[in-house]
Amino acid sequence: MFADVLRGLRRNVTMTIAMILTTAISLCLLGAGLIVARMTDQMRQIYGDKVEVTIYLNEKVSSQDPNCQAKTCQALGDALNKDSDVDRVTYQSQSAAWQQYQQMFAGQPEMLQIAKQSDLNSSWHVKLKDPQQYKVIQARYQDFPGVKSVNDQSQTLDRLFNVLNGIRNATIIVALVQALAAFLLIANTVQVAAYTRRTETSIMRLVGASRWRTQIPFILEAVVAAVAGAILAIGGLVAMKYLFVDKTLGTIMNAGILPPIDGTALVWVSPWLGGIAVGLAGIASYATLRLYVRL
Amino acid sequence: MIHLAHVSKQYKASTRPALSDINLDVEKGEFAFVIGPSGSGKTTFMRLLLREEIATSGTVEVAGKNLSKLRRSKVAWHRRRLGCVFQDFRLLNNKTVAQNVGFALEVTGKARAHIRRVVPEVLELVGLDGKANRMPRELSGGEQQRVAIARAFANRPLLLLADEPTGNLDPDTSGEIMLLLERINRTGTTVLMSTHDNTIVDAMRRRVIELHLGKLVRDEARGVYGVGR
Ligand SMILES: Nc1ncnc2c1ncn2[C@@H]1O[C@H](COP(=O)(O)OP(=O)(O)O)[C@@H](O)[C@H]1O
Ligand SMILES: [Mg+2]
Numbered sequence: 001m002f003a004d005v006l007r008g009l010r011r012n013v014t015m016t017i018a019m020i021l022t023t024a025i026s027l028c029l030l031g032a033g034l035i036v037a038r039m040t041d042q043m044r045q046i047y048g049d050k051v052e053v054t055i056y057l058n059e060k061v062s063s064q065d066p067n068c069q070a071k072t073c074q075a076l077g078d079a080l081n082k083d084s085d086v087d088r089v090t091y092q093s094q095s096a097a098w099q100q101y102q103q104m105f106a107g108q109p110e111m112l113q114i115a116k117q118s119d120l121n122s123s124w125h126v127k128l129k130d131p132q133q134y135k136v137i138q139a140r141y142q143d144f145p146g147v148k149s150v151n152d153q154s155q156t157l158d159r160l161f162n163v164l165n166g167i168r169n170a171t172i173i174v175a176l177v178q179a180l181a182a183f184l185l186i187a188n189t190v191q192v193a194a195y196t197r198r199t200e201t202s203i204m205r206l207v208g209a210s211r212w213r214t215q216i217p218f219i220l221e222a223v224v225a226a227v228a229g230a231i232l233a234i235g236g237l238v239a240m241k242y243l244f245v246d247k248t249l250g251t252i253m254n255a256g257i258l259p260p261i262d263g264t265a266l267v268w269v270s271p272w273l274g275g276i277a278v279g280l281a282g283i284a285s286y287a288t289l290r291l292y293v294r295l
Numbered sequence: 296m297i298h299l300a301h302v303s304k305q306y307k308a309s310t311r312p313a314l315s316d317i318n319l320d321v322e323k324g325e326f327a328f329v330i331g332p333s334g335s336g337k338t339t340f341m342r343l344l345l346r347e348e349i350a351t352s353g354t355v356e357v358a359g360k361n362l363s364k365l366r367r368s369k370v371a372w373h374r375r376r377l378g379c380v381f382q383d384f385r386l387l388n389n390k391t392v393a394q395n396v397g398f399a400l401e402v403t404g405k406a407r408a409h410i411r412r413v414v415p416e417v418l419e420l421v422g423l424d425g426k427a428n429r430m431p432r433e434l435s436g437g438e439q440q441r442v443a444i445a446r447a448f449a450n451r452p453l454l455l456l457a458d459e460p461t462g463n464l465d466p467d468t469s470g471e472i473m474l475l476l477e478r479i480n481r482t483g484t485t486v487l488m489s490t491h492d493n494t495i496v497d498a499m500r501r502r503v504i505e506l507h508l509g510k511l512v513r514d515e516a517r518g519v520y521g522v523g524r
Contacts, residue, residue: 199385199387200387202385203385203387203398203399204402205371205374206345206374206379206385207374207375207399207402207403207446207447207450208371208372208373208374208375208376208377208403208450209371209402209403210368210371211367211368211371213371213402213403213404214402
């Protein structure tokens with residue numbers, strides 16, 4: 001049976017290759033889209049409960065009152081501690097910020113050279129009871145004496161999420177258009193195959209083969225070609241990860257800003273792509289045989 | 296085996312009916328010729344029995360089943376009880392003789408072991424033992440028709456339909472094919488054969504059903520080709 005399927009596919013090599021490639025491109029894009037979507041979800045989880053508002057103190061307070069003992073800094077700290085929207089506050093001095101900076105970019109001397117301790121500000125890190133209330137906190141504290149700026153990480157994160165969602169949507173839309181092309185190509189290939197093998201199918205019907213038995217070789221051929229496409233697509237994703245993503249985005253992933261795309265993401269997406277390939281080819285070929293081919 | 300009552304067939308594309316008001320019975324185990332000039336409706340008659348076409352009116356019964364009421368999903372099942380042979384052999388040119396016969400069994404769901412046993416048997420019956428691995432194009436017309444008969448007979452049908460099976464063959468070869476069909480008939484299979492060939496019909500002295508312009512004009516138990524017109 002499998003030998004027959006391969007023979008069927010070989011009979012029209014050009015169409016088979018076109019079918020495999022179109023399916024592969026579609027599934028590769030879809031796979032990339034799914035991986036980005038999964039990454040976004042993981043990021044929401046990673047960052048979700050760590051998001052905090054940072055109130056930076058101005059240069060004067062930062063350098064002259066490193067341990068937050070003077071009135072300006074204390075007053076701000078008291079106000080925050082009493083604020084009913086605030087869950088928890090911690091103080092980070094200029095030297096602590098500098099230490100953190102040095103740790104973060106330990107491997108990158110150029111990053112260490114462009115900054116010095118006095119460029120950084122001491123700050124109050126505020127964890128909100130409800131992270132959505134960030135606007136209220138900003139309005140309340142940005143004009144407080146000694147405050148330089150109020151910065152919300154979730155804003156930066158949202159921008160990152162927007163970029164990722166954009167990438168996800170774009171790849172999935174292109175993938176769907178490509179999937180439509182694959183669908184039509186499969187439909188057409190099945191029609192051509194059914195036409196070139198009409199003697200065979202008419203004999204099958206004549207000797208009493210069921211309609212289903214007559215159709216199944218065409219469906220199997222389409223499914224096998226689509227699965228070949230899915231395997232190519234998975235190969236493409238693996239190549240993309242090692243040759244492109246790891247090289248260009250490796251540093252920010254290692255720094256923990258983006259969750260890494262590791263083997264599990266590829267293992268997770270592969271059965272999806274395989275399943276979609278089988279479904280797409282199965283439906284396209286079956287519908288074509290039902291609607292356009294008289295067997 | 297076959298029962299036709301007031302059967303008419305009108306093709307959409309044509310003005311006169313291909314068959315009109317045919318009444319006919321063929322008993323189990325009979326051998327009957329269907330004769331008549333080109334266009335008289337012989338092929339249409341066969342196609343009705345195969346359920347390739349449905350009668351416009353009237354009842355067509357084969358082996359006790361009313362074909363007009365047969366569900367579409369039952370058509371394959373119906374055809375498995377029939378064998379059919381045509382003027383143009385309808386063999387698969389990329390398969391060997393044995394594969395051509397085996398193919399028919401395989402696609403109707405017969406077990407491999409059954410196929411391995413039956414194919415040589417039936418090839419021997421049609422006189423093609425030793426040619427099992429030939430390709431159809433390496434065979435004469437008569438031999439190709441034997442392959443087609445072997446394929447039709449492999450699942451031991453109740454009824455064998457042969458639509459001008461000797462139409463492409465020379466007289467000697469036609470005679471051999473006739474003898475083969477007669478041998479198949481002697482196994483108890485009902486055989487219905489359409490033909491133009493008067494010498495065969497005259498020699499056989501079998502039942503003759505004659506059609507003319509879609510009408511049944513003669514049904515004679517031991518007929519010859521020429522009489523009756
Ligand atoms: N598929 C068809 N569509 C329309 N007319 C047909 C079709 N098949 C046969 N006919 C017509 O029906 C008549 C009987 O044809 P047919 O059964 O093939 O006769 P025979 O086999 O005796 O030559 C002819 O007039 C033919 O033109
Ligand atoms: Mg005819």
